[in-house]
Amino acid sequence: MIIYGGLDGKQCFSNIFLYNFSANTFTELIIPAGPKLVRIAHTTTVVGSQLFVFGGSDGRAFNNEVWTFDLLGKTWAVRGCAGSPPARRGYHTAAFYDGRLWVFGGMDTVREGFSDINVLEFGGSGYLGSVYVEHIR
Numbered sequence: 001m002i003i004y005g006g007l008d009g010k011q012c013f014s015n016i017f018l019y020n021f022s023a024n025t026f027t028e029l030i031i032p033a034g035p036k037l038v039r040i041a042h043t044t045t046v047v048g049s050q051l052f053v054f055g056g057s058d059g060r061a062f063n064n065e066v067w068t069f070d071l072l073g074k075t076w077a078v079r080g081c082a083g084s085p086p087a088r089r090g091y092h093t094a095a096f097y098d099g100r101l102w103v104f105g106g107m108d109t110v111r112e113g114f115s116d117i118n119v120l121e122f123g124g125s126g127y128l129g130s131v132y133v134e135h136i137r
Contacts, residue, residue, distance in 0.1 A: 001021070002018055003018075003026075004039070005040060005056070006040060007040040012057075013038060014037050015029075016028070016029040016051075016069070029071075029074070031074050032074055034076060037067055037076055039053060039056040039057070041055075041062070042054065042056020042057075042090065043056070043103070045095065045096050045101060046096075047096050049072045050068045050071070051068065051069040051071065052066065052067075052068055052096070053066070053068070053069065054092075054101065054120070055089045055090055055103070055106065056090045061109075062090045062108045064085045064086050065078060066079040066120065067079065086116070086118040086120075087111075087116075088108055089106035089107060090106055090108065091106050092104060092106025092114070093105060100120060101120040102118075102119055102120075103117070104117055
């Protein structure tokens with residue numbers, strides 16, 4: 001299991017931990033110098049050796065950014081979206097299915113909650129391609 005980010009009530013985190021169920025141990029993944037992407041109320045979805053992080057907050061504001069973290073290269077990259085991106089949100093759910101990242105619901109500081117589904121489509125090279133967004137309402 002992979003655990004990324006979070007909040008202890010005082011500060012937001014950018015740590016990535018790997019949990020081994022058999023050994024009941026946590027190991028922190030050491031990330032070389034680079035961006036420290038702190039997140040709370042986000043989703044992290046594992047696709048191959050990539051973590052796809054969508055939305056959440058940096059402790060100040062919700063966002064609608066898509067970031068990937070390469071577990072092998074230990075590098076972050078922001079992924080741009082074509083079309084109209086989903087609204088900024090946190091506390092949503094995401095799942096990777098059929099080559100797409102499906103984002104369900106969530107909330108922000110203005111709306112009580114979202115009841116939409118957003119489908120983030122990945123270009124011809126699977127999950128490593130450009131990110132395209134298609135809305136389903």
